[in-house]
Amino acid sequence: MKRFPRSTLAVTVAGAASFALLMSGCSAGADTGQSTDKNVKLTVATFNEFGYEDLFAEYEKANPNVTITHKKAATSNEARDNLTTRLAAGSGLSDVEAIEVDWLPELLQYSDQFVDLTSDDVKDRWLDWKTEAATDADGRLIAYGTDIGPQGVCYRSDLFAAAGLPTDRAEVAALLGTSWESYYAAGEKFAAAGTNVPWFDSAGATWQGVVNQMPNAYEEEDGTIIATENPEVKEAYTSVLGASTTLSAHLGQWSDDWTASFQNDGFATMLCPGWMLGVISGNAEGVTGWDIADTFPGGGGNWGGSYLTVPEQSKNQVEAQKLAAWLTAPEQQLKAFESKGTFPSQVDALASDELLSATNEFFNNAPTGEILANRAAAVDVTPFKGEFYFAINDAMQQALTRVEDGSMTPDESWAQWVTDVESLG
Amino acid sequence: MTTAAAAAEVNARSIRRIALSHKLSRWDVRFSPYLYISPFFLVFGVMGLFPLLYTAWVSVHDWNLIGGQGDFVGLENFVTVLTQGYFWNSLRNTFSIFLLSSIPQVLIALGIAAVLDFNLRGKTFWRMGVLLPYVVAPVAVALIFNDLFGDKYGLINSGIMSLGLEPIRWHVDVIPSHIAIATMVNFRWTGYNALIFLAAMQAVPRDYYEAAIIDGANRWRTFRSITLPLLRPIIIFVILTSTIGGLQIFDEARMFDNVGQGGASRQWQTLTLYIYELGWNQRNFGRASAVAWLLFLIIILIAVINFLITRRIAGTADRKLRVRPKGMK
Numbered sequence: 001m002k003r004f005p006r007s008t009l010a011v012t013v014a015g016a017a018s019f020a021l022l023m024s025g026c027s028a029g030a031d032t033g034q035s036t037d038k039n040v041k042l043t044v045a046t047f048n049e050f051g052y053e054d055l056f057a058e059y060e061k062a063n064p065n066v067t068i069t070h071k072k073a074a075t076s077n078e079a080r081d082n083l084t085t086r087l088a089a090g091s092g093l094s095d096v097e098a099i100e101v102d103w104l105p106e107l108l109q110y111s112d113q114f115v116d117l118t119s120d121d122v123k124d125r126w127l128d129w130k131t132e133a134a135t136d137a138d139g140r141l142i143a144y145g146t147d148i149g150p151q152g153v154c155y156r157s158d159l160f161a162a163a164g165l166p167t168d169r170a171e172v173a174a175l176l177g178t179s180w181e182s183y184y185a186a187g188e189k190f191a192a193a194g195t196n197v198p199w200f201d202s203a204g205a206t207w208q209g210v211v212n213q214m215p216n217a218y219e220e221e222d223g224t225i226i227a228t229e230n231p232e233v234k235e236a237y238t239s240v241l242g243a244s245t246t247l248s249a250h251l252g253q254w255s256d257d258w259t260a261s262f263q264n265d266g267f268a269t270m271l272c273p274g275w276m277l278g279v280i281s282g283n284a285e286g287v288t289g290w291d292i293a294d295t296f297p298g299g300g301g302n303w304g305g306s307y308l309t310v311p312e313q314s315k316n317q318v319e320a321q322k323l324a325a326w327l328t329a330p331e332q333q334l335k336a337f338e339s340k341g342t343f344p345s346q347v348d349a350l351a352s353d354e355l356l357s358a359t360n361e362f363f364n365n366a367p368t369g370e371i372l373a374n375r376a377a378a379v380d381v382t383p384f385k386g387e388f389y390f391a392i393n394d395a396m397q398q399a400l401t402r403v404e405d406g407s408m409t410p411d412e413s414w415a416q417w418v419t420d421v422e423s424l425g
Numbered sequence: 426m427t428t429a430a431a432a433a434e435v436n437a438r439s440i441r442r443i444a445l446s447h448k449l450s451r452w453d454v455r456f457s458p459y460l461y462i463s464p465f466f467l468v469f470g471v472m473g474l475f476p477l478l479y480t481a482w483v484s485v486h487d488w489n490l491i492g493g494q495g496d497f498v499g500l501e502n503f504v505t506v507l508t509q510g511y512f513w514n515s516l517r518n519t520f521s522i523f524l525l526s527s528i529p530q531v532l533i534a535l536g537i538a539a540v541l542d543f544n545l546r547g548k549t550f551w552r553m554g555v556l557l558p559y560v561v562a563p564v565a566v567a568l569i570f571n572d573l574f575g576d577k578y579g580l581i582n583s584g585i586m587s588l589g590l591e592p593i594r595w596h597v598d599v600i601p602s603h604i605a606i607a608t609m610v611n612f613r614w615t616g617y618n619a620l621i622f623l624a625a626m627q628a629v630p631r632d633y634y635e636a637a638i639i640d641g642a643n644r645w646r647t648f649r650s651i652t653l654p655l656l657r658p659i660i661i662f663v664i665l666t667s668t669i670g671g672l673q674i675f676d677e678a679r680m681f682d683n684v685g686q687g688g689a690s691r692q693w694q695t696l697t698l699y700i701y702e703l704g705w706n707q708r709n710f711g712r713a714s715a716v717a718w719l720l721f722l723i724i725i726l727i728a729v730i731n732f733l734i735t736r737r738i739a740g741t742a743d744r745k746l747r748v749r750p751k752g753m754k
Contacts, residue, residue, distance in 0.1 A: 081705065084490055084491055084705075084708075087491050088490050088491050088493070106491075106708070109491075109492075110491050110492065113491075251577075252682070252683070252684070254683045255596075255682060255683050256571050256572070256575050256578070256579075256683070257575050257576055257577045257578055257579075260575065260577070260578040261577070261578070264578065390706075391706060391707050394686075394706070397684075398684075398686070398689040398690075399689075401689035402689045402690050405594070405596070405597040405689065406597065407597055407598075407689070407690055407692075408690065416690070419510070423505075423509055423511075424707060
C-alpha cells in the first residue's frame, strides 16, 4: 500500500466542520483516505479497562457520520494472541488496536504493518520516553500513548505499626529510601521486629522493578543478545535472590496463592504502578491499612501502560488516526483516569489540577494523583526492549521462581537460564 | 428406407439405450458409494491432510508467526529441537500424565459401568450424573481444581497442614503436579468412558449371566469371565481414543498455573504445551511445526503398537467368544 505524507493532516479535536474542510483538501487522491461527510464505521479493540465507553458516545455525538464498534478483550494476553494471529493472517484487525508496552517491541519489528501516526499536532503530547518506545528505527511513530504505569511503593501501615515502624507516608518514604539497598534494609528492620510477615510478594515482581531501570539489560540496540554476559544482570540476579531468601513471600505474582494472600497478611509491601492500585483494592477488599509511599528504589520506574495503533489493514486509516488522536488527547485521557484510574501519559494531563487533586479512599485517602505524577517525572531510563526481550525476561522470571520454590540453587537456575536464552536464537 | 431396415434401426437404438442404462446403473453401483463417502474425505483433505503436509513444509523453514516464511533450512529445526532438553522433558511429562490419567480412568470407568449395569432405582439419573463432568469445559474444571491444588491456600493442603503434615508442593514437584493434572483429566473423561462401557455391557445377552448364576458363579466371577471378555473390543476402542487424547493434553496443563508454560522448570509441560510455547511465545513456527510432526510420528508409532496388540487380543477374544457360550451351555 502506498503511503502519503500525513503531516499536513490536522488531527485535532477541533469542530467537525473544520475537519471536513481540511480533510477534503489534503486527502484527495489518497487511496485510503475518506472524506468526513461519508458515513464511517470504525472498530476499536481494547482490553481490560481503558475507560473509553463514555468517550465513544461523546465522539459519535460530535461526529455524527462516525459509528464506533467496541471490541473488548478480557485480558491483554488474549488481545495479544488476537492481534498477532490476525496480523499473521493479514486481515481481521480493528481500525484502532490497543497494545500494551510489553509486546510493543515485538510489533516494532513489523512496524510497516502499522500506519505512521507522526503528526505535528501530537508532537509533544506525551512524555519523551513514552513516545520513544513507540518509534521505530526509521523514526516512524506507530502508536499513540494512552496510559503509563509509574511505580510507587504500596505498604500496609497496620503491619508497619505492629513492627514499630513509622506509618506516615512521608516518613515511610524516608525509611524506604531511594535505593534498593535501603529498601531491603528497611525490610530487614521489619523482619527483625518479629512480625512473621514477609516484606515483599515475590522475587519476580521485584525483578520487574530492577530490570526496568537498566537501559540495555538483555539486548543491544543492534539486536545482539548480551543477557547472559551482562554483569549488571548477574549482579541484580544475585542481589534480588539474596534479598528474597529472608524478605520474600515466595508467591508467584498473579498466581491463585498470590491473590489469596491479600486476605491473609501475605506481605507488607509491594512495588505498585498506578493500575495496580485497583488490583490491590479488589483483592484486599475489607482489609484496612494499605497506603502508598512517594518513593521508588533505584530511581523512577515504569511498569506497563498502553498505546493505540492503526494497522495498515484498516480501510479507514485517516478516520481511525483521527479517533486515536482524539482519544489520547489529555482532556479525554483525564476522563478515562476519572472513570477507571488509567494514569495519563500526556504532559498536559500530568500537570492538570484535576489529576493532581485526585485521592484514593482505599489507600487511606492518599493523594495518588500527585504521588504518581511525581513518580512519572522520576522515570529517567527508557529500557531497550528488542525482539527477544519478552522471551528472555520470561525465562528469567522462571529462573527466579525455581530458586524461590526451592527446586534449584541460584547457580543451577542461572545455568538453566543461560541454556534457555541460548536456545532462543 | 425399408420397413425392416427401419425396425432394425429402432431395435439397435433401443439396444444401445438399454446398454447405456445398464452401464449407468453399473456405474451407479460401482461409484455411488464413493460419492457418498466423499464429503468426509474432502473435509478431511482440507482440514486434516493439507495442514499435515503444510506443517511439514513449515517445519523445514525458518518461519516466524508474523514475519512468515524465511529460508529453507532442511532438518535443522528437527535437530535443534531434538537436542534441547525441554523436548525430552515434555515427552516424559506427556507419557507420565498420559499413564496417570488413562490407566485409572479405564479401570474406574469399568467399575462405574459395572455398578450402573445393576438394576438401580432412577437409572437415568445416575447415568446422567456420571456424564455431567464431561459437559463442563476443561478450563472451568481447571479453575475449580486449582482451588483444591493451591500450594499455600489450597483446600487439600489446608487439610494436610491441619493434620500437622508437610504440604504437598503441587506446583513445584514433578509427580504431584502430574497427579493433579491427571485428576482433572480423569474427572472429565471417566464418566464418558463409563457410559461407553455401559452401552457395551447392556448388549451382553442376559442368558449368559443366568446360566452362569445357575452354575453357581458369583458376581465377581461373572464380571471376570463373561463381561470382560465380551467387552474386549470396546475396551480396546476406549484405550485407543484415550491414548490419542492423552498424548494431546493441553488445556488442563496450560491452566494449571497462571503462566501456562508448564512450570518454572517445565515440570508439567506437555508436548502440546511445548509446541504452543515455541510457536506463540517464541514465535518460531518452524520449530513448533517440527515438534508437531514429531508428536504425529509418536502417535503413529503408538497407534501401530496398539494395533498389533489389539489384533492379537481381538483374535483371542473371538476364539473365546466362540468357545465360551458353548462351554457354558
